Amino acid sequence: MAAGIEKWHPVGRTVLALLAALAAxxxxxxxxxxAPLPALQVMFQSAFGSPFAVADTLVKATPLALCGLGVAxxxxxxxxxxxxxxxxxxxxxxxxxxxxxxxxxxxxGLVLAASILAGSAWALVAAWLKTTRGVNxxxxxxxxNFIAFWLVSWLVHGPLQEASKGYPQTELVSEALxxxxxxxxxxxxxxxxxxxxxxxxxxxxxFYTPTGLRLRVAGSSPVAAATAGIALHRMTWLALAVGGGCxxxxxxxxxxxxxxxxxxxxxxxxxxMAVAVALLARQHPLGVIPAAVAFGALEVGAAGLQRAVGxxxxxxxxxxxxxxxxxxLAGRRDVAA
Amino acid sequence: MAAFALxxxxxxxxxxxxxxxxSLTLRPGQIHGILGENGAGKSTLLNxxxxxxxxxxxxxxxxxxxxxxxxxxxxxxxxxxxxxQHFHLVDSFTVRENVLLGERTPDRPRLxxxxxxxxxWEVLDVAVGGLPVGVRQRVEILKALYRQATLLLLDExxxxxxxxxxxxxxxxxxxxxxxxxxxxxxTHKLREALELCDTITVLRQGRVVAEYPASQVTADVLAAAMxxxxxxxxxxxxxxTAPPAETVRLRVENLTVPADGSRTALHRISFEVREGxxxxxxxxxxxxxxxxxxxxxxxxxxxxxxxxDGRPLxxxxxARLASGLRYIPxxxxxxxxxxxxxxxxxxxxxxxxxxxxxxxxxxxDRAALRQYAGTLIRDFDIRTPxxxxxxxxxxxxxxxxxxxxxxxxPQPRVLVAVNPTWGVDVASVATIHRALRGACRQGLGLVLxxxxxxxxxxxxxxxxxxxxxxxxxxxxxxxxxxxxxxLMAGDGPTWERYGRRx
Numbered sequence: 001m002a003a004g005i006e007k008w009h010p011v012g013r014t015v016l017a018l019l020a021a022l023a024a025x026x027x028x029x030x031x032x033x034x035a036p037l038p039a040l041q042v043m044f045q046s047a048f049g050s051p052f053a054v055a056d057t058l059v060k061a062t063p064l065a066l067c068g069l070g071v072a073x074x075x076x077x078x079x080x081x082x083x084x085x086x087x088x089x090x091x092x093x094x095x096x097x098x099x100x101x102x103x104x105x106x107x108x109g110l111v112l113a114a115s116i117l118a119g120s121a122w123a124l125v126a127a128w129l130k131t132t133r134g135v136n137x138x139x140x141x142x143x144x145n146f147i148a149f150w151l152v153s154w155l156v157h158g159p160l161q162e163a164s165k166g167y168p169q170t171e172l173v174s175e176a177l178x179x180x181x182x183x184x185x186x187x188x189x190x191x192x193x194x195x196x197x198x199x200x201x202x203x204x205x206x207f208y209t210p211t212g213l214r215l216r217v218a219g220s221s222p223v224a225a226a227t228a229g230i231a232l233h234r235m236t237w238l239a240l241a242v243g244g245g246c247x248x249x250x251x252x253x254x255x256x257x258x259x260x261x262x263x264x265x266x267x268x269x270x271x272x273m274a275v276a277v278a279l280l281a282r283q284h285p286l287g288v289i290p291a292a293v294a295f296g297a298l299e300v301g302a303a304g305l306q307r308a309v310g311x312x313x314x315x316x317x318x319x320x321x322x323x324x325x326x327x328x329l330a331g332r333r334d335v336a337a
Numbered sequence: 338m339a340a341f342a343l344x345x346x347x348x349x350x351x352x353x354x355x356x357x358x359x360s361l362t363l364r365p366g367q368i369h370g371i372l373g374e375n376g377a378g379k380s381t382l383l384n385x386x387x388x389x390x391x392x393x394x395x396x397x398x399x400x401x402x403x404x405x406x407x408x409x410x411x412x413x414x415x416x417x418x419x420x421x422q423h424f425h426l427v428d429s430f431t432v433r434e435n436v437l438l439g440e441r442t443p444d445r446p447r448l449x450x451x452x453x454x455x456x457x458w459e460v461l462d463v464a465v466g467g468l469p470v471g472v473r474q475r476v477e478i479l480k481a482l483y484r485q486a487t488l489l490l491l492d493e494x495x496x497x498x499x500x501x502x503x504x505x506x507x508x509x510x511x512x513x514x515x516x517x518x519x520x521x522x523x524t525h526k527l528r529e530a531l532e533l534c535d536t537i538t539v540l541r542q543g544r545v546v547a548e549y550p551a552s553q554v555t556a557d558v559l560a561a562a563m564x565x566x567x568x569x570x571x572x573x574x575x576x577x578t579a580p581p582a583e584t585v586r587l588r589v590e591n592l593t594v595p596a597d598g599s600r601t602a603l604h605r606i607s608f609e610v611r612e613g614x615x616x617x618x619x620x621x622x623x624x625x626x627x628x629x630x631x632x633x634x635x636x637x638x639x640x641x642x643x644x645x646d647g648r649p650l651x652x653x654x655x656a657r658l659a660s661g662l663r664y665i666p667x668x669x670x671x672x673x674x675x676x677x678x679x680x681x682x683x684x685x686x687x688x689x690x691x692x693x694x695x696x697x698x699x700x701x702d703r704a705a706l707r708q709y710a711g712t713l714i715r716d717f718d719i720r721t722p723x724x725x726x727x728x729x730x731x732x733x734x735x736x737x738x739x740x741x742x743x744x745x746x747p748q749p750r751v752l753v754a755v756n757p758t759w760g761v762d763v764a765s766v767a768t769i770h771r772a773l774r775g776a777c778r779q780g781l782g783l784v785l786x787x788x789x790x791x792x793x794x795x796x797x798x799x800x801x802x803x804x805x806x807x808x809x810x811x812x813x814x815x816x817x818x819x820x821x822x823x824l825m826a827g828d829g830p831t832w833e834r835y836g837r838r839x
Contacts, residue, residue, distance in 0.1 A: 216678060
C-alpha cells in the first residue's frame with residue numbers, strides 16, 4: 001500500500017496528505033467532544049460561504065502567499081530560510097517609516113520598494129553569517145525573527161509610537177498610500193493581485209531564466225554546481241535576498257492594504273505559516289497560491305468555528321501542524337533507494 | 338583464537354558482479370593482506386565478513402562450523418572487529434566514553450589494561466575530536482579489542498595516516514599478531530602489503546587471482562596480478578588513432594598544489610597534450626588524480642603555468658571553460674549532474690548563459706533547449722523517456738553518456754576526463770570511447786585519467802604515471818610491465834629511472 005502511494009503523482013500525494021490531515025483534525029475535534037461534520041461545514045462556510053467570506057480568506061492568503069513564495073524560492077536555492085516572519089516585520093517597518101512621512105499616491109511604489117529592500121537586508125544578515133562564518137541559516141534566520149519582533153515591540157512602545165501615546169502602535173500611514181479596497185466592507189485589497197503577479201514572476205524567474213537554473217542547481221546539487229563553475233556563495237546570497245524581499249513585500253502590502261500601521265501583534269505568525277505554505281506547495285512558485293489559499297481558509301475557518309461553536313482557535317494551529325507533518329511525509333524521498 | 342573461512346562467496350549489484358566465487362582462509366596469528374585496485378571487490382568482501390552485506394552465494398565458517406553473519410552485531414559476537422576507513426567515533430565524547438558507548442556492563446579494568454597496551458592510557462579521558470588521526474584509529478582498534486575481537490578487519494587503514502603513523506600502526510598490528518589475533522589488511526599499496534603481511538591475496542574484478550606467502554613474492558609479480566596478466570603480453574596490438582599532430586594543445590609546466598587537509602599535494606607536474614592526442618594519466622586512485630584534474634580545470638588554486646594553444650590559461654573555472662577547456666568529473670552523481678533537474682537542463686549546465694538558448698535577452702528558450710538536448714540524446718544514444726525527465730531517472734550508463742555528451746558537444750579544445758567509463762555498462766563504454774576518439778580526430782586534446790590501465794592502454798599512445806602527487810615522464814607501452822607495476826606502486830629505484838629530473 002505505502003509502496004503504491006510512492007508511485008503517485010506528487011500533486012496527488014499532496015492532496016491526499018491534505019485530506020488525511022483534515023481527517024485527523026476532525027478526529028481531534030471528535031475527541032474534544034464536538035461533532036466533526038457540522039464543524040467542518042461551519043469552517044467551510046466561514047471561509048468560502050459568501051463573497052465576503054472568500055474575500056476574508058484572500059486577505060489572509062495574501063501575506064501567506066508572498067511569504068510562502070519567499071520561503072519557497074529560498075528553499076529552491078538550498079537555503080532553509082525560516083525567517084520570513086522577521087523579514088516581513090522589517091518590510092512592514094520600512095513601509096510605516098516612509099508611509100507616515102510621504103503623502104503623494106505615487107509614493108506607493110517607493111514604499112513597497114523600501115519594504116522589499118528591508119526584508120532582503122534582514123535575510124542577508126543570515127547570508128553574511130553563513131558565507132563568512134559558516135553559521136547555519138536555520139538558526140540565524142530563526143533568531144533574526146526574535147530580534148525583529150523585539151525591535152518592533154521597542155519601536156512601537158518608544159520612538160515610533162503614535163503621538164497620542166494611547167496604544168503601543170505607530171501613527172497611521174498617509175491615506176493617499178492605502179491600497180484600493182475592492183469589496184468594502186471587507187478588507188480585500190489590490191495587494192492580492194500583486195501576490196498573484198509576483199508568484200508568476202517567481203515561476204518564470206526560477207524555471208525560465210539562466211539564473212533560476214543556477215539557483216536550482218546550487219540548491220539541489222551544490223557539488224555539481226560548484227564543478228560547473230557556479231559560485232555557491234553568490235547563490236546563497238541570491239536565494240536569501242530574493243526570499244527576504246518577497247517576505248518584506250508581504251509586510252509592506254499588509255501595512256498599506258490592511259493594518260495601515262504597525263503594532264506588536266502585527267503578524268499572527270504569517271512568516272511561520274509560510275514555511276508550511278512553501279512545503280505544501282512543494283516549493284513551486286505557482287503552487288504557493290493554492291497552498292496560501294488553503295491556509296488562509298484554515299485560519300478564517302477556525303475563527304468562524306470559534307465564533308459559532310466556541311472551539312478554541314488553537315485548533316487551527318493543530319490542523320496546520322498536522323498538514324505540515326502530512327505534507328513532509330508525502331514529500332519524503334524513497335530513503336531505501 | 339579462531340580461524341575463519343569463506344567458501345565460494347559471490348555478490349552481485351545490479352549488472353556488476355562485485356564478488357565471484359571468492360574463497361579465503363583467515364588464520365589466527367596471521368596478517369592477511371587483501372590487495373586489489375579500486376572496484377576489485379575488497380570493500381564488498383569486508384562488508385560481508387562484518388555482516389553488513391549478505392552474499393548471494395557461498396558460506397562462512399568459524400573453526401570449521403558454519404557461521405551466520407546476518408548483521409554486524411552477530412559478527413561482533415563471533416569475534417570480528419572492523420576498523421572503518423572513516424572512523425565511527427563521537428568527536429565530543431572521550432576515548433573511554435566512545436569505547437563504552439552502548440555497553441551495559443562496562444569492564445573498566447579490562448578497558449584500562451587494553452588502553453595501556455595500545456598506548457592510549459594517557460588519553461582515555463580526552464575528547465576524541467582533539468586527537469590526531471593515527472590515535473583515533475587506535476581508538477577504533479581499542480573498541481574492537483574491547484569487544485573481544487579475535488579477527489580484526491582494517492579497511493585501507495593507511496590511507497589517512499602519515500608515514501610515522503603508519504609505522505606505529507604496523508608495530509601495533511605485529512604485536513597483536515604475536516598475541517594470536519588474526520588481522521585482515523585491505524590495501525591497494527603493494528609495498529605495505531609486502532612489508533606487513535604473512536599472506537597476500539590479490540583480488541581482481543571480484544575474483545581471487547592469486548594468493549602468495551608474502552616472503553615468496555615480489556612487487557612485480559603482485560603488480561602484474563593486480564592489473565592483469567594480459568598486460569604483460571599486450572605491448573603490441575595498439576588500437577589508438579593516427580599519430581597525433583605536432584601542435585601542442587595543452588602545456589602544463591610545474592603545476593604545484595600545496596597539501597590541503599586530506600588532499601594530496603601535487604609536486605611540479607609537467608606534461609603536454611598534442612592536438613588530437615589522448616594523453617593518459619595512470620595510477621592507483623587517491624594519488625592526486627582528483628586534485629590534478631581540479632587544478633587543471635580551474636577548481637583548485639595552483640602554482641605553475643598552463644598554456645592552451647600557446648596562450649596562457651586564465652585562472653578560475655568559468656574563465657577556463659570559456660577558453661575551451663572542459664571537464665568530465667569522476668563522480669557523475671555528485672559532481673557531474675544535478676540529478677533533480679531535467680536531462681535538458683543538465684545538458685547546458687556550465688553553458689546556461691550561452692546565447693543559443695536565450696530569448697528576449699533574459700529568458701531561457703525552452704524549445705531551443707529541448708531541441709539541443711534532443712540532438713545530444715540522438716548522437717550519444719542516451720536512453721531517456723524525454724528531454725524533460727529528471728537526470729536522476731536515467732541509468733548510470735545513460736547519465737554518463739549525458740555527461741560526456743554535454744562536455745564534448747561544444748567541441749572543446751582540451752578535455753580533462755577522470756574515469757569517464759567508471760561503473761558503466763559495456764555498451765555505454767563503447768559509445769563513450771567512440772565519442773572520445775571521434776572528438777580527438779576533430780582536434781581535441783584529451784587528458785584521460787583512469788585507474789583502469791586497460792582503458793589507458795586501449796586509448797592512449799603516450800601516458801604517465803601519477804604516484805603521491807608526482808608525475809612520471811611520459812611513457813609508451815613499450816615499458817616493461819613489471820616496471821609499470823613498480824611505478825604505480827611507487828618503487829623508489831624505478832622512479833629514479835622514469836621520474837622527472839628537475
